[in-house]
Amino acid sequence: MKLGEVGFLTNDVIRLADFYKFLLGTDNGSGDGVHQTIIAEETMLTIYNDGTVKNNQNQNICIAFTVDNVDEEYERLLEKGMKIIDKPITRPWGARNMSLLDPDGNTVYLRSFPENVKEG
Template sequence: MRIGEVGLLTNDVVKLSNFYKLLLETENGSNDTVHQTILAEETMLTIYNDGSVKNNKNQNMCLAFTVNDIDAEYEKLVNLGVEIIEEPKLRPWGTKNMSFYDPDKNIIYFRSFNK
């Protein structure tokens, strides 16, 4: 068994989808205001407005992405005006991690493995 998809519920599908399209450097050809699916390699990210009001205090979940060059990704995020939580930092277990918020205040982690 494997996870087939990660879904983010939001009040603003277009805004959050556009952020992830920039972040993942991909395009889905959609500007749908209710539901968008973004494919990045083998993982599907779905952004959906189910009609309920979200408070954007997503404190019980995070998304983590493995990247090749965390320092380059950090510079890209800074240039996009993304709110950084923690700058890239080498961890005792051998990865270099950083964290930031998406437009809905979901916590996102980037990590890279030392080679």
């Protein structure tokens, strides 16, 4: 079994999709206000409005992305005015990560792994 999709239910598909398109440095060519697929490889990332009102009190979910250099990403996101929670820090197991909030208040982690540290 494989994880097929991570989906964010939102009141504002365009705003949230634009955030993730900027974060991931991609463009899906869509301006759809109901449903957008941001990543279509392996595990999909989708943004969807199912017609119900969301309270954006997202406290039980987070998403993490592995990047080449978390410090470079931090600077890029800081310049864009993103809501940074934690600056990059090296964890005891060697990974370096940071966290920020998306426009709906979901926690997003970015992490990088020095060459001598394995994921896990």
